[in-house]
Amino acid sequence: MTAAPLAVRNATLKFGGVTALDDVSITVNDDELLAIIGPNGAGKTSLLNVTAGFYRPQKGSVELSGKDVTGQRVDQIARHGLARTFQGTHLFAGQTVVENIMIGRHMLMKSNVVQAFFQYGTVMREESEHREAAEEIIDFLEIEAIRNRPVGTLGYGLRKRVDLGRALAQEPSILLMDEPMAGMNSEEKEDLARFILDVREARKIPVVLVEHDMGVVMDLADRIVVLDFGRVIAEGTPEEIQKDPAVIKAYLG
Amino acid sequence: MDPSGIFPTSYRTDRRVVRTRWQAIALAVFMGLLLAAPYLASGRIIAVLNMMLISAVIAVGLQICTGYAGQINLGQAAFMGVGAYTASILASKTGMSFLLTIPLAGFAAALFGFLFGLTAARIKGFYLALTTIAAQFLFHFAVLNLPSSWMGGSNGITVPPAELFGFRIVGETSQFYMNLAVATIMIAGAFGIIRSRFGRAFVAVRDDDVAAGIMGINVAATKANAFLIGAFYAGVGGALWAYLIRFVGVDQFTLFNSIFFIAMIIVGGMGSIVGALVGVFVIRVIQEVIATVGPNIADSVSFLGGDIVFAGMNVILGGVIAGSMILEPKGLMHRWNILKSSFRIWPFPY
Ligand SMILES: Nc1ncnc2c1ncn2[C@@H]1O[C@H](COP(=O)(O)OP(=O)(O)OP(=O)(O)O)[C@@H](O)[C@H]1O
Ligand SMILES: [Mg+2]
Numbered sequence: 282m283t284a285a286p287l288a289v290r291n292a293t294l295k296f297g298g299v300t301a302l303d304d305v306s307i308t309v310n311d312d313e314l315l316a317i318i319g320p321n322g323a324g325k326t327s328l329l330n331v332t333a334g335f336y337r338p339q340k341g342s343v344e345l346s347g348k349d350v351t352g353q354r355v356d357q358i359a360r361h362g363l364a365r366t367f368q369g370t371h372l373f374a375g376q377t378v379v380e381n382i383m384i385g386r387h388m389l390m391k392s393n394v395v396q397a398f399f400q401y402g403t404v405m406r407e408e409s410e411h412r413e414a415a416e417e418i419i420d421f422l423e424i425e426a427i428r429n430r431p432v433g434t435l436g437y438g439l440r441k442r443v444d445l446g447r448a449l450a451q452e453p454s455i456l457l458m459d460e461p462m463a464g465m466n467s468e469e470k471e472d473l474a475r476f477i478l479d480v481r482e483a484r485k486i487p488v489v490l491v492e493h494d495m496g497v498v499m500d501l502a503d504r505i506v507v508l509d510f511g512r513v514i515a516e517g518t519p520e521e522i523q524k525d526p527a528v529i530k531a532y533l534g
Numbered sequence: 535m536d537p538s539g540i541f542p543t544s545y546r547t548d549r550r551v552v553r554t555r556w557q558a559i560a561l562a563v564f565m566g567l568l569l570a571a572p573y574l575a576s577g578r579i580i581a582v583l584n585m586m587l588i589s590a591v592i593a594v595g596l597q598i599c600t601g602y603a604g605q606i607n608l609g610q611a612a613f614m615g616v617g618a619y620t621a622s623i624l625a626s627k628t629g630m631s632f633l634l635t636i637p638l639a640g641f642a643a644a645l646f647g648f649l650f651g652l653t654a655a656r657i658k659g660f661y662l663a664l665t666t667i668a669a670q671f672l673f674h675f676a677v678l679n680l681p682s683s684w685m686g687g688s689n690g691i692t693v694p695p696a697e698l699f700g701f702r703i704v705g706e707t708s709q710f711y712m713n714l715a716v717a718t719i720m721i722a723g724a725f726g727i728i729r730s731r732f733g734r735a736f737v738a739v740r741d742d743d744v745a746a747g748i749m750g751i752n753v754a755a756t757k758a759n760a761f762l763i764g765a766f767y768a769g770v771g772g773a774l775w776a777y778l779i780r781f782v783g784v785d786q787f788t789l790f791n792s793i794f795f796i797a798m799i800i801v802g803g804m805g806s807i808v809g810a811l812v813g814v815f816v817i818r819v820i821q822e823v824i825a826t827v828g829p830n831i832a833d834s835v836s837f838l839g840g841d842i843v844f845a846g847m848n849v850i851l852g853g854v855i856a857g858s859m860i861l862e863p864k865g866l867m868h869r870w871n872i873l874k875s876s877f878r879i880w881p882f883p884y
Contacts, residue, residue: 355747371745388750397730398723
C-alpha cells in the first residue's frame with residue numbers, strides 16, 4: 282500500500298490569541314475529491330496555508346506521499362507535488378494565458394542559465410516540449426481562443442480557469458483549491474465543476490476543495506470534512522454530512 | 535503580434551526573436567551598417583558608438599535585474615566599477631589576455647552583486663534602493679582605503695591595451711569592433727535568458743511573489759540571481775570601459791552613473807531588451823549634445839561657471855526622465871509596439 286497523497290496530522294495553528302486550527306487531521310486518498318466546508322473564519326484557508334507551507338503549524342505535521350514536509354518553504358513543497366489555487370486569484374495579470382501556464386512548467390524544466398545564454402537551440406527544444414504540454418492543458422480547459430490574451434483582460438470565470446490550468450501545468454500529485462466558485466454565475470460554476478471532476482477522473486489528481494456553495498460540494502465531493510472554530514466537527518460522505526446534527530447546528534446555530 | 539492572417543505554424547516559430555522576413559532584413563541591414571560604421575562615420579561618431587555599446591551591455595543587465603525581475607538597483611555603476619577594476623588589475627599585474635579578463639570581470643562583479651541580491655530577498659522597494667546605493671559607497675570606500683598597491687587608491691590604475699594574437703587593440707576603430715563583438719554576444723545571451731524559464735521566473739517574482747513560490751520558484755534565490763546576472767553584465771561593460779579609456783579611477787563609477795543607467799531603461803521601457811537599447815541611444819545622444827553645447831554656453835555666459843555642464847546634464851536628464859514617466863510611463867518601446875500592432879493588423883480588427 283502506498284502512502285496517502287496528503288496527510289495533515291494534528292495541526293495546531295495560532296495567531297496570537299486566535300486559534301485558527303485546533304488539532305486538525307485530514308487524509309486525502311488516491312483519486313479522491315475531499316471537500317472542506319465550514320462557516321466564515323472556521324479555518325479552511327488556514328488549513329490550506331499550513332498544507333502549502335505558507336504557515337508553519339505550532340504543532341502537528343504535513344506529509345505528502347509519506348514524506349514529511351512540515352516547515353519546508355512554499356517552493357520546496359510545490360516541488361514535492363503540491364499545487365494550489367487561491368481564494369480570489371494570484372495570476373500574473375500582465376502576462377498572457379500561455380505565459381501563465383508556462384510559468385507552471387518552470388519547475389519541471391531543466392535548462393540552466395548558461396545554456397539559456399549560449400545554447401538557444403537546446404533551450405528552445407525543451408521550451409517546445411513543455412509548450413506542447415501547456416497547449417494540451419489549454420485544449421482541456423477550452424481556452425484556445427484566449428491563449429494569447431493578457432490574463433488581466435479576462436473575466437473572472439475565465440481567470441479561474443487559467444488559474445486551474447497553471448496549477449495543472451505543474452503536474453501535481455495533489456491539488457488544493459480555495460473557493461474557486463466564489464463570485465461566479467451558475468453557468469461558470471457548472472463549467473468549472475465539470476473541469477474539476479475531469480481533473481480527478483481523467484488526470485487522476487486528488488483534489489482538496491474548499492467551497493461555500495453546498496450544491497456544488499454535495500455534487501462533487503467523495504468525502505467532506507467540516508470545520509468550525511478551527512476544529513473538525515464532522516467527517517463523512519455527502520449523505521452523512523447532510524444528516525449530521527453537529528453540522529446542522531454549526532450552520533444554523 | 536504577427537501581421538494579420540499570419541499564424542505561427544509551430545511553437546518554435548511562435549517564440550522566435552526575429553519573426554518576419556522584414557525583421558530579419560532590418561536586423562541584417564542594422565548589423566551591416568554597424569560593421570561598416572568606421573568607414574562611414576567620423577571618429578567622433580565612432581567614439582560615441584563605443585560609449586553606446588558599453589552602456590548597452592550594462593543597461594541590458596540592469597533591464598534584466600530591474601525591468602524583468604523588478605529588483606530596484608541603484609548600484610549598477612559600482613558593479614561596473616568592480617568589473618573595470620578587476621580587468622585593470624588582472625591586465626596590468628598579470629598580463630592576462632582580455633579574453634579571460636572580461637569574463638573574470640563579469641564574475642567578480644556578479645559575486646559582488648549577488649551579495650546585495652541576497653538582501654533583496656528580505657527587503658523591497660525604497661529600502662532595497664537604499665541598500666544598493668550602499669554598494670556605491672562600499673565600492674568607493676574599498677578602492678580609496680585599501681592599500682594603493684592593490685586598487686590604485688585615488689591615483690587609479692593605468693590599463694595596458696587589449697591584445698589579440700599580437701595585435702594591439704588600440705584606437706577607436708579596433709576598440710569599436712571589440713566592443714561590438716562583446717555587446718552582440720551579451721545582448722544575444724540576454725534574449726536567450728529572458729525567453730527561457732529564467733525570464734519567466736523573473737517576471738513571476740516581479741509580478742506576484744506569492745504565486746511565484748507556489749509555482750516552485752525559489753523567490754529569494756531568483757532575486758539574488760537577478761542581481762547576479764545584472765551585475766555580471768555591468769562587470770563585462772566595466773571591463774570594456776577599462777580597455778577603452780585605458781585608465782580606471784573611482785570617480786568614473788558614481789551614483790550619478792547608476793541613475794543614468796536607470797534613466798536609460800525607464801526612457802526605453804521597462805521589461806524590454808530592445809527598450810534598453812533604445813534608452814541607451816536616447817540618453818547617450820542627449821548627454822553628447824549637452825557635452826557639446828554646454829561648454830559653449832558656459833563660455834559665453836561666464837558668470838555661470840564651468841559646473842554648468844555637469845549641473846545642466848543632470849537637470850536636463852532629470853527632466854527627460856520625469857517627462858517620459860509622465861508622457862510615456864511604459865517607455866518608448868511600449869508606444870512603438872502599440873503603433874506596430876495597429877499597423878500590422880490594419881484594416882482588420884485582429
Ligand atoms: N494572517 C492572519 N493573522 C491573524 N489571524 C488570522 C490570519 N489568517 C487567519 N486568521 C484568523 O484565523 C481564523 C481562520 O481564518 P481562515 O481565513 O482560515 O478562515 P476561512 O475558513 O478560510 O474563512 P472564509 O470562509 O471567510 O474564507 C479567523 O479567525 C481569522 O481571523
Ligand atoms: Mg478562506
